[in-house]
């Protein structure tokens with residue numbers, strides 16, 4: 001069997017909107033990837049524990065609640081602790097432009113603000129994961 | 132790190148890596164399975180199948196909770212179908228199991244069916260074996276009960292639960308698919324719905340038509356997975372079935388033999404098929420023959436026989 005790209009789509013934070021996350025999940029599926037979707041209100045700890053057990057290649061984090069700096073920082077820290085740095089982390093949602101450089105600095109590979117086409121995201125994942 | 136050694140010690144990272152290798156059919160993964168096999172056979176494997184949306188994952192969530200209260204380590208393999216169009220999949224069973232993500236005694240792995248030639252069966256079974264060797268007391272396999280592959284996977288477990296929900300009208304479908312024969316325990320979930328009693332009657336009526344399974348009389352349990360109602364009774368019945376198997380050692384032994392026979396057959400089929408692909412490469416692979424069948428030059432039986440003939444000479 002051929003190798004497949006496996007992506008965890010995670011939805012941390014308190015807001016209850018996962019439409020964007022679901023749209024991205026479906027787009028990745030339609031591009032032939034295997035997408036683990038775990039539902040709303042995930043903590044960084046839950047996200048990283050899931051990524052480890054599922055052995056994913058990438059984590060896509062969808063955040064609307066404005067807590068992105070904290071969430072991403074924590075996720076990146078936990079990934080380092082567990083020696084899972086090779087997992088590609090990307091994010092989407094309402095993220096102000098001025099926050100993007102510091103997120104990139106933390107190691108978040110891609111940030112997609114509202115209006116980004118799913119095609120852009122699919123291509124990003126394909127380009128950043130080598131299988 | 133030595134993945135096999137680490138997995139045997141219960142290292143989650145190692146377990147996860149090995150399962151991926153098996154999914155990707157890597158030779159290293161297969162070598163590891165050879166080592167791990169000798170350490171398997173200790174876990175109690177529960178299979179759960181049923182139509183989409185009947186509440187299988189929610190049931191699994193509650194079963195995990197019950198077993199964790201008993202201090203048992205629990206592994207879960209949740210299988211969702213791959214899209215036949217893109218080959219991708221959305222694996223969403225975890226949504227119902229969130230409470231257990233941070234529990235050190237629970238390992239959950241989602242897998243896609245990935246399609247053809249019994250591949251699902253082998254990779255799923257191997258994932259179960261990895262968990263078994265890694266010291267999990269219970270392993271739960273969730274599959275959507277639609278095709279033969281799913282039925283096969285469930286045959287791999289010691290106790291098989293077939294789940295229904297009222298009002299879906301899937302009982303007849305289940306009977307057609309041969310699902311009534313594989314269940315040791317029939318769960319009517321969503322028993323909070325009003326037509327649950329009717330579903331129970333329908334299922335009991337269908338079970339009446341089935342021959343008894345070597346002395347075990349399949350039973351029906353009603354549950355409300357969302358609240359946990361009926362889970363205790365379900366677990367009691369699973370225990371009773373386990374006792375039954377353990378007392379009927381010859382039956383259990385036959386089950387093990389049968390399971391191993393299926394495993395060998397699956398691997399053999401895959402290998403033979405791979406071999407056939409190799410041997411026919413010169414003629415354009417199976418496709419080369421398919422073209423001849425499509426143009427009515429030869430028929431499919433003759434094509435298959437011709438391919439088999441290529442095995443005859445120079446067997447290596």
Ligand SMILES: Nc1nc2c(ncn2[C@@H]2O[C@H](COP(=O)(O)OP(=O)(O)OP(=O)(O)O)[C@@H](O)[C@H]2O)c(=O)[nH]1
Pocket residue numbers: 182183184185186187188189190224227275320321322323324354355356357358
């Ligand atoms: N009313 C009611 N709803 C339930 C019950 N059990 C599960 N549900 C709901 O049924 C829906 C499907 O539940 P799942 O556990 O995801 O079902 P599933 O069989 O695993 O679904 P697939 O894996 O997609 O085939 C969810 O919205 C659950 O909350 C129940 O006992 N009563």
Ligand SMILES: [Mg+2]
Pocket residue numbers: 187188189223224273
């Ligand atoms: Mg499910």
